[in-house]
Amino acid sequence: MKRLLQGGTIVTGHSTRKADVLIDGETIAKIASTISPDQAEVVEDVxxxxxxxGFIDAHTHFDLPVCGTITADDFASGSLAAIAxxxxxxxxxxxPNKGESLQFGLDTWMAKAEGTSHCDYSFHMTIDDWNPSIQAEIPKMFEQGISSFKMYLTYxxxxxxxxxxxxxxxQVSALGGLVGVHCENAGVIDARIAQFKAAGDTAPTFHPKSRPAALEAEAVSRLLRIAQVADSPVMVVHLTNSDAMAEVQTARKRGQTVFVETCPHYLVLDETVYDQAPFIEAAKYICAPPIRHKDNQDVLWKAMGRGQIQTIGSDHCAFTLDQHMVGDGDFSKTPGGLPSVEYRGVLLYSYGVATGKITLSQMCRxxxxNQAKLYGMYxxxxxxxxxxxxDIVVYDTNAHTTITHDASHSAAGYSPYDGFKTVGSIRQVYLRGQLKAHGDTIASSPDGKFQKRGKSQWKTKK
Structure with missing residues (x-):
């Protein structure tokens, strides 16, 4: 089917311009200032x-076993929220768990997503074990279209x-791939948690105190020194604070290639969410790294505006309120993570573009x-x-809304952004030419496709 989107303004990573877009089947066939309606069977006035x-979220956790439970969103509900x-x-x-092969992990997650995902999908391969057999598997991952990996300095x-x-x-950089790393100091965090619990301080307000910004910054510094000696580019995922950002800037001044991701909750929420009562109201914001002091929001927005932050990932790791209560009043036993995949776009436009903190093109990047280039899809x-x-998102800047949990598509059953007012909203979403969402109507089927990715396409200095 040929579909014409007429009268809109195209946003790219470098410019905006008014143009019509002609879709033929799954791909874009033509872009011009004016395209005759008789070239299409369906004409949409935008x-x-x-x-x-189409937005790319390179940081989701669907159908993930955590703390003796499984995230509320599998690929069916999580991808539906993504499309929305x-x-x-x-x-x-x-x-994969320690002792399991990378191939076992990939096969397991492929089976979770195939036939259930409403959006297209790929995977980072988590490296949580290291031995000769794991090392031998890394080139095999590239052969199957997996060119990015995840490592942890905590847990x-x-x-x-x-x-x-x-x-x-x-090894990964030599093959043209990219590693993202979760940076926190595990040893000191565990010691602080033990101290708080010994004193009976188990309320959520002690969660950010147990994982302070300084311990994230220390781990970022340590990672970047390791990457310096390895002569490898690296991605710092879900960076939250000014001290960690300063470590990145110091490494860049040394000539290192460092990419940075942050998340919506670090841009619009602050650590006072952990002071709420009763327990569940604060516990539903527990995540790692924690939500920080409000002063860090301005630092992150300015860094994004200067091009120092390359991507925004949701770190969508959703749990129901009942699952958050498993901790039974102890923050350290509470499954951590927020449902954010549905809100990145409206939050970034409303609290970034509309307030002048970033431009439309920066939002696009x-x-x-940037996501497509870093992860081999561009x-x-x-x-x-x-x-x-x-893959096209039609954003109507005049369709203002208020985020409410009852309109959310996540299986979590709540929204961490409940009550946030948006400037405009997403009007239509197309995936490979197919209209998946129109306003509040999600007319989607689970026909997402696995995306076999190539090498990272970001040019790095050597």
Missing amino acids: TGCYLFP GGTTTVVDFAT PAMMIGDGAVYEGLQ VLSE PKKGALQVGSDA
Whole structure:
């Protein structure tokens, strides 16, 4: 089917311009200032709206076992929430346990997503074990279209040690891939948690105190020194605070290539969410790293405006209120994570673009273009170009809304942004030319496709 989007303003990573877009089947066939309606079977008037490339969320956790439970959103409900929020491709985390092969992890997550995902999908491969057989599997992951990996400097079940991080960075970067790292100091965090619990301080307000910004910054510094010696680019995921950002800037001044991701909750929420009562009202904001002091929001927005933050990922890791109560009043036993995949676009536009903190093109870069380039999908994804997949988000700047939990598509049953007012909203979402969402109506089927990705396309200095 040929579909014409007429009268909109195309947003790219470098410019905006009014243009019509002709979709033929799954791809963009033509872009011009004016395209005759008789070239299409369906004509959509999108006058006054912005057209973005479909958003890419390279940080989701669907159907993930955590703390003796499983995240509330599997690929069916999680991808539906993604589509509702304009995300047409997710890169989730295939996560084998220690002792399991990378291939087992990939096969397991492929089975979770195939036939259930409403959006297109791929995976980062989590490296939570390090031995000769794991090392031998890394090239095989690239052969199957997996070119990005995840490592942890915290969580005993996930950590592999600094020496393994060093070797992993070297091997992955030599093959043209990218490693993202969760940076917190595990040892000191565990010691602080033990101290708080010994004193009977188990309320959520002690969660950010147990994982202070300084321990994130220390781990970022340590990672970047390891990457310096390994001579490898690296991605710092879900960076939250000014001290950690300063460590990144110091490394960049040394000539290192460092990419940074942050998340919506660090941009619009602050640590006072942990002071709420009763327990569940604060516990539903527990995540790692924690939500920080409000002063850090301005630092992150300014860094994004200067191009120092490359991507915004949701870190969608959803749990129901009942699941959050498993901790029984103890913050350290509460499954951590927020349902955010549905809200990245409206939050970034409303609290970033509309307030003048970032431009439309910067929004396009951090949500679409940069993600596609970093993770080997550009220009098939992340671009509005002839020949690109017709993944398109139509944003109506006049359709203001208020975020409410009852309108959310996540299985979590609540929204951490309940009551937030938006400037405009997402009017239509197309995935490979198929209309998936129109206003509040989600007319979607689980026909998302696995995206076999190539090498990272970001040019790095050597």
